Amino acid sequence: MALLEIEGLTVEFGSVAAPLIAVDNVDLTMEAGEIVGCVGESGSGKSVTALALMGLVDFPGRVRAKRMSFDGRDLLGLSDAGRRALVGKDIAMIFQDPLASLNPCFTVAFQLTETMRIHGTDAARRSAKRRRDRALELLQQVEIPDAATRLGAFPHQLSGGMAQRVMIAMAIACNPRLLIADEPTTALDVTVQAQVLELLVRLQHERGMALLLITHDLAVVAETVQRVMVMYAGQQVETGPVPAIFEAPEHPYTQALLAALPEHNLERSRLKAIPGIVPGQFDRPVGCLLSPRCDYALERCHRDQPLLEGPEGRKVRCHFPLDPAGYPTGGWKAESQAQLPAETPASGT
């Protein structure tokens, strides 16, 4: 049985009549010990998905799902107390801005031991000495130099990279089985990014925990994860294994994201950009959500919303998925030449 199973997760904000759909029908399955990446530009619903999973979407937001279970336990029907017992222990999360994620009023040691006092093993719950030893051990595991001194430090005395390491130490304090990292390296500079990422992967490997890596940095994803889901405007547009999804993207959005990487533009003088921005509440297109920004969009794209289709583990939400050479298939050529509104029989993959 999969560790995490999400089916048809939808998160809405605002009024019921005209909701802002932040997450639209997302499916996600994660096995124990698996690293899954979630990529997409700002506003594509990556973080909200994670927050909904943790039960952190508050009142004006509405979370619906056909199924959302962790290790066989239903997350939707969980009481507040039940959810608190689960999250923090079995599911942990780290955030984008490490300095803002630490309480400025307390020392590193206090914040590290606080979780253990509630979720830890019986021994850890009873003995303050043991908790402190464990905190020291954790800091050493996340490779903080001079860990013993850092225990007494306040967050403002730490650098960004060090604070993120402390956050990671806090997250793994109770041996979670799923770690959600929400843009863990975005606020850090490049050299520290690599170190933190390496640390995350090492810890994931040592502990066999599942890791959901949310990021907009495709380079990070390419180096670390096994499977990727690409999100756009709250929808999954493509899912697939690495490196297949990067070698032969089937969705124009994935292709465009890859084309926007400097590494892929060695011969070109200007970086390729995706025109426009993610649609908001009021300019949501009728058809494919990417259609206003897509290079290949045709009449049908503007009219009908495509479905997420394809074989298990390699799905794409496009009327004209790209072939390995990067050209749209599914009768795109004929249809674009005709530019007729008439339905073509050939569709899908």
Next chain:
Amino acid sequence: MLEAVIEERIGPAPEASAWREFWQAYSQSRGALIGLALVIALILLAVFADVVSPHPPNEQYREFTLTPPAWHQGGTANFMLGTDPVGRDMLSRLIHGTRLSLLIGLISVTISLSLGVVLGLLAGYFRGLLETTIMRVMDVMLALPSLLLAIAVVAILGPGLINAMYAIAIVLLPHYVRLTRAAVLAETGKEYVASSRIAGAGPIRLMFSTILPNCVAPLIVQATLGFSSAILDAAALGFLGLGAQPPTPEWGSMLAGALEFIQRASWVVTFPGLAILITVLAFNLMGDGLRDALDPKLKR
């Protein structure tokens, strides 16, 4: 040698640095230091009132009624600041009055601070209808002049020192509620609160041990300033006969009791007034200094 210089420049252990930093910022202002010195002196006076004061506060020396202060003609060194219309030593009564005033300040501020913090936390954390209800009630309380409200409360509870403290606590309450709520609103959105929630913290823990410690700076300042307004309000209530009842040596009621002698014996009115002035000034100076030291927005 070099180490010693570095040690001196950087300062010693990091634990002490927060206090050191605070003290450096606080001692920048001379007014704040004067205020702090005065407050400490007042506290010492209050604590050692029985030892320091030359006479018992309610002892009436009938042969010495309305004796002028020592430096006036007809004054005696036995009664440094003179005596009141029934022959009680002014100095001793003022010293004992310090004890009362500080007690009034302490108790009313404690009551209204603790209540205000709880209400403010609830309003700021839960929002919605609860917030609206709490804040609108506070707005109504703020709309009434503070002394009028205090008088109304005392009129309901009955005159007396304890009831005056309750009344003052109620009058001060909206300030703390509003301040706490504003600070809580600002802090709740921060990521460390979400990260604490993710670690499994419940609403009570989130409110009191995650968010509240980050909101204390403005509350400390407001509490210090509230001290002075509590003392002032208590004196006003005492003056109106609604606070401490005679023969309690409370400054406000001392003023009221000696009002008719203002023409003949100015000292019986001047000194209690001066005592109130100095105390209020001391706490205000200290509060201003604290605000300058604690508020990051005012830091240079």
